[in-house]
Amino acid sequence: MTGAAEDARLLRQLRVADFLSREAKLLDEWRLEEWLALFTDDARYVVPGTDDPQADPSRSLVLVDDDRERLGWRVKRLLSGHAHREFPWSRTRRIVSNVLVEDSPPGRIFAGASFVVWRFRHRHADPFIGHADYDLVDDGAGLRIAAKRITIDQESLSPNGALSMIL
Amino acid sequence: MNIAPLILDDRARGVFRVHRSTMTSEDMLALERERIFSRAWLYVGHESELAEPGAYRRRSVGGRPLVFVRGADSVIRVLHNTCPHRGAIVCRQDAGVAKTFQCFYHAWTFDNRGQLVGVPDEAAYAPGFDRSERSLQPVARHDSYRGFHFVCFDRDAGALGDYLAGAREILDLVVDQSLDGRMQVVSGEQRYSIRANWKLLAENSIDGYHAAPVHRTYLAYLQGTGAMRPGETVVTGRARALGNGHAVIEYRAPWGRPVARWAPTFGEVARGEIEAIRAELRSRYGDERAERIADWNRNLLIFPNLVVNDIMAVTLRTFSPIGAAEMDVTAWEIAPGEESGERLARRLHSFLEFLGPGGFATPDDVEALDSCQIGFAADGVEWSDISRGMAREPRPDDELQMRSFWREWHARMTGTRRSDWSDGRFAA
Numbered sequence: 001m002t003g004a005a006e007d008a009r010l011l012r013q014l015r016v017a018d019f020l021s022r023e024a025k026l027l028d029e030w031r032l033e034e035w036l037a038l039f040t041d042d043a044r045y046v047v048p049g050t051d052d053p054q055a056d057p058s059r060s061l062v063l064v065d066d067d068r069e070r071l072g073w074r075v076k077r078l079l080s081g082h083a084h085r086e087f088p089w090s091r092t093r094r095i096v097s098n099v100l101v102e103d104s105p106p107g108r109i110f111a112g113a114s115f116v117v118w119r120f121r122h123r124h125a126d127p128f129i130g131h132a133d134y135d136l137v138d139d140g141a142g143l144r145i146a147a148k149r150i151t152i153d154q155e156s157l158s159p160n161g162a163l164s165m166i167l
Numbered sequence: 168m169n170i171a172p173l174i175l176d177d178r179a180r181g182v183f184r185v186h187r188s189t190m191t192s193e194d195m196l197a198l199e200r201e202r203i204f205s206r207a208w209l210y211v212g213h214e215s216e217l218a219e220p221g222a223y224r225r226r227s228v229g230g231r232p233l234v235f236v237r238g239a240d241s242v243i244r245v246l247h248n249t250c251p252h253r254g255a256i257v258c259r260q261d262a263g264v265a266k267t268f269q270c271f272y273h274a275w276t277f278d279n280r281g282q283l284v285g286v287p288d289e290a291a292y293a294p295g296f297d298r299s300e301r302s303l304q305p306v307a308r309h310d311s312y313r314g315f316h317f318v319c320f321d322r323d324a325g326a327l328g329d330y331l332a333g334a335r336e337i338l339d340l341v342v343d344q345s346l347d348g349r350m351q352v353v354s355g356e357q358r359y360s361i362r363a364n365w366k367l368l369a370e371n372s373i374d375g376y377h378a379a380p381v382h383r384t385y386l387a388y389l390q391g392t393g394a395m396r397p398g399e400t401v402v403t404g405r406a407r408a409l410g411n412g413h414a415v416i417e418y419r420a421p422w423g424r425p426v427a428r429w430a431p432t433f434g435e436v437a438r439g440e441i442e443a444i445r446a447e448l449r450s451r452y453g454d455e456r457a458e459r460i461a462d463w464n465r466n467l468l469i470f471p472n473l474v475v476n477d478i479m480a481v482t483l484r485t486f487s488p489i490g491a492a493e494m495d496v497t498a499w500e501i502a503p504g505e506e507s508g509e510r511l512a513r514r515l516h517s518f519l520e521f522l523g524p525g526g527f528a529t530p531d532d533v534e535a536l537d538s539c540q541i542g543f544a545a546d547g548v549e550w551s552d553i554s555r556g557m558a559r560e561p562r563p564d565d566e567l568q569m570r571s572f573w574r575e576w577h578a579r580m581t582g583t584r585r586s587d588w589s590d591g592r593f594a595a
Contacts, residue, residue, distance in 0.1 A: 047525055051261065051356045058512040061355030061500045063525035065516065073391065077384040077527055084381065085534035122537065124362075158360035158495065161537065162530035 009101065016111045016136065017099040019143045024094040024115075027166055032075040035166070039145045040137055043068045046149045047167060053151040063163055064150075074166070085164035090121040092165060096132075109136040109143070117167060119160070126160045128167055129153045168194060170580045174573055175550070178591045181557040183570050184550040187543045190364035196491045202579050203471050204229035206321040208330045210473040210485050211235050211245055214314045215351040215504065221264045221279045227495075228318060229472075230487055233306065234258045235316065238280035239266070243311070245318050246281045246303040257303065268303070277303050313342045314350055333409030337467045340460055341477050344426040345503030346447060352483070353515065357498040359524045361486075363536035365472065365494040368486050369572055371532050372474040373466045375402050375416050375563035376555060381535055385527045386421075388520065393431040395421035404463065406561040406568050408588040412470030412575025416563035417463050422479040422521070425514040426503065427461040432520065433513055440510065468568065470575050480518035492540050498523060557590050 026035040039045070047064035048055040057065035066074060077083050095116045102110040110133075117128040135147035150167050157163060173186040189195055209228050212235040216224050223236035225248065232248040234257070250257050255272040267284065269276045276285035281303035289296060308319035310327035312335060317327055328335065342350055361368065371377070379386070379401050389395035404418025423430025427445035429438050448457035465477040474484040484498040500518050502511060521528045553573065556565025571588040578585045 049355050049357055051358065052354070055355050057515065059354070059515075061353050061357065061515060061518065061523075063357060063519075063523060065519055070520070073388050073527070077388070080384055080387070082383045082387075083531065085530040122541065156358035156360065156495070157524050158358070159362065159493075160524075161359055161361050162524040162533045164524075164530035164534070 012109060013099060013101045013111075015143065016101055016109060016134075017096075017113075019136070020096045020099060020111075020113050020134075023145075024096050028092050028094055030079075030089050032079055032166070036072060036075045038143075039068060039071065039148075041068055043071065043145055044147045044149075045071050046147075047163060048149075048151065050152050050154055050156055063152075063157075078165070083164070085162055090119045090165060092120070093118045107137065107139050108146075109138050110134070111136060115167070119165060124159070128160065128163075130167070132167070168198060170198075170577070174577045176570070176574065176577075178557070181554055182552075183554045183557060183566070183573075184552055185573055186550055187548070189576075190366060190540070191491055191543050193491045196488055198580065199488070200230065202582070203576070204320075204487075206319070206324060206579070207471055208308075208310075208317040208319045208324065208327055209471075210469070210483075211309075211316050211318045213350070213352045213483070213499075213501065214243060214311065214316065215349075216262075217243055219264060221266055223258060223263060223265060223279070225258050225261050227487065228485075229320070231320070232256060233318070234268070234303070236279055236281075239278065240280060242280070243316065244281060245306045245309045245316070247306065249304075250275060251283070251301045251304065275301075281305065313338055313348075330411055331469065332411050332413060333407070334411075334413040334415075334467060334469050337409065337415050337465055338475065340465065341467075341475060341481060341501075343452065343456075343460055344448075344477075344481075345505060346451065347504055349504035350481075350501045351504045351506075353500040353502050353511070355500070357523045358496070359533075360489065360493060360495045361533050361536050362493055363540040364492060365486050365488040366572075366576070367536045367539055368494060368496065369468055369470075369472065369474075370553075370569045371536060372476065372484065373414060373416055373468045373568040373572075374566075375406070375418065375466075376566065377532075377535065378402060378564070381531050382521075382528045384531075385521055388527055389421050394423060402464075402563050404563045406556075406563050406565055408567060408571035410588060412572050412588060413468060414568035414571040414588075415465055415467045416568055417459075417465050418563040419462060420464050420478070423517065424461065424464070424478070425480060425506075425510070425517055432517065437509075437513055466563075466568075468572060470572060476522075479521050480514050482518065482522050561590065 045066045048062045055062050081087050096113050098114040100112050104110045112133045114131050119126045130152040133149045137144045137146050173189050175184040211228050217237035220239045226233045226235050234246045234248045237243050248258050250270040252275050255270050257268045257270045267276050267278050274287050278284050283298040283302045306318045307322040402418040402420050406416045408414050423433050427441050429441040445461050467475040472486050476482050481501045482498050486494045486496045488494050523529050553566045553569050561567035574588050
C-alpha cells in the first residue's frame, strides 16, 4: 500500500474509532434516543446466541434481531421506567478497542471492534465481552449505522441472566 | 430435616403457603437432587435435534453430563458422558456427527451406540477382559413422547406415559400445529443463568397473574403495533392441574400466533398464509379443536423443570439448579417441521419480541426472580403466599398451577403419594 493510501486508511480508522467511542458514551450515559438516531431507517441490529455467533436470524434462534422499528420500541421500553431489570438503570462502562476497518465499497465502511462492557447492579459486576461488526454509511453527512452485529464471547449469559441493556 | 410442615395447604380456608427455607437452603437442594432430580422423568432433548445417524448433543440434565445420540443403527440413546475407565468426559463438543467417541485421556474408543471398540494395548489386561461391561453406560430409563425425549435415573420409576398424565393432551395440541405431526427444534439455543432458586422459574413460567404488571412495556408494544386495544383484558381462560405436579394455563391473549392467529406485527403479506393454515386446521380437526390449537395459548409445566410455552411462538425451556440461589436455563424454539423460509423467519421474529434473555419480557422475569431471592434474605417474613383463586374455578391469573407444582414437590420430598393436585372442590 502506498503512503497516501495507508494514510487514508488510517484516517478512516480514526474516524470510526472516534464514532464508536461516541456511541459507547451515549449508551453508558443512557442517552438512548440520541443513540437510536445514529441508525439508518433500514438498519438492522442483531445479537446472536452464545452458541453460534454465525447464526442467521431468519433461520436460527438468536437473542436480538431488531429492525429499526423494533429497535425504537426497545429504546422506548428502556426509557419507560417499566423495564424492571433496568430501572433504576444499571451502571455500565464500555471499553471499545481493536478497531479495524475493512475494504469497503464507496459510501460504506465495514468495521469491527472488540468490547468489554461492565454492568453493575444489585452489588454484582457482570461483564459482557465480545466483538461488534458494523456496516456504516459514510455519505458525507457523518457516519450512520446500517447494521450492527454483536458476537458475545461468553459461552452462556452466565451469570448475567439477561441482555437487559443494549450492547 | 422436617419437610412436612414447610407447606401449608388449607383448602377449607383457601390458604396456601410455602416456607421460604425451601428456596434458600443448600441442604434442601441436596435433598431435592436425591428425591426429585434422581427420581422424576427429566427432559433431555427432541428427536429433531438428531437428524442423522451419528448426530449427537451434549446435555446436562439435573446436573449430570449426558450424551444424547443417534447410533449408526438409527436408535436414539442417552449415555452417561463419562469414560468407564477413569472418568473423563468422552464427548467434549456441544453438538456434531460422529462415528466414534474417543476419550482423550487414555484413548479408549466407543462407537456411536456407546460400545467400547478400541483399547490401546488391550493385551495388558487379564484374559477375559470384557469390553461390553466397559462401554458407555446408558441412563437407567429413557423414553419419548411425540418426539420429546426424557430420562429417569431411577430404574424403578413408572412408565413415562403414566408420568406425563394429563400433560400428554397438551403436548398433543402443541405437536398438532404441525400438519405432519412433526415438530422441529430450530437451530440456536438461548443459554443464561439466574441468581434464584430453580423453583421460582417453575412458578414464573406458568404465572398469568404477573403478566400485566411485569410486562407492561410488552403490552405497550402490542398496543403501539395495533395488536391490542387499550383496556383489553390481557388473558382470559382457565388453569388446570394435569396430575403428577404438571399444570397448564390455557387462555386467549392479544398477541398473534404463527399457527394460526394473525396480528399486525406479522405484516399484511402474511395474513393470507396464516388464514390458510387456520382453514387447514379446521378441515383436519374440526372447528373446536382447530380453534383450541390456533387461538388459545398454553403455558405448560411438566414437573419438575420442563416448560413448553405455546404463546407468540413456542419455546421449550429447561432449568437446573447450580446452587440454592442459582440456576442454569436453556431455551429453544420449536416449530412445525414443515416450516421454512419466510414462515419460519416470521415465527422467529415473533419469538424474540417477547421471549428470551434479549426479548421485551424475559429480562423482567429474570429481574423478578432475582428480586424474590434477594427479598428472601430480608427475613422477618417466613412464608410466601400462593393462595390466589383457591376458592373459585381457577383462572390463568390464579395460582392453582403453582399449588399443583408444590403439592407434588411436597409429596416427593416427604416420600408420600398423592392422587389429587387440584384444590379439591374445584377439581379440574
